Amino acid sequence: MSINDEDRAARKVAHEIGCDLSxxxxxxxxxxxxxxKAExxxxxxxxxxKxxxxxxAEKLFR
Incomplete structure (x- = not known):
């Protein structure tokens, strides 16, 4: 297995906003x-x- 294969296997599925979906x-x-949806x-x-x-915090300082 080459280094490139290891990199591909380790990558998670991701989505870039605005990417080409076609x-x-x-x-x-x-x-x-x-x-x-999970994100x-x-x-x-x-x-x-938060x-x-x-x-x-606001209640504490009033």
């Missing part, structure tokens, strides 16, 4: 949709967590 299969598009959920959870921390 060469992707329906299955690849579905995978990307699920990937983005949105992760972002929403972090936003909620919002709760901010709210607690």
């Amino acid at each position: 060469l992707l299969s329906v299955d690849e598009l579905a995978l990307r949709v699920e990937l983005l 949105i959920a992760r972002l929403e959870e972090e936003k909620a967590r 919002g709760a921390s901010r709210s607690a």
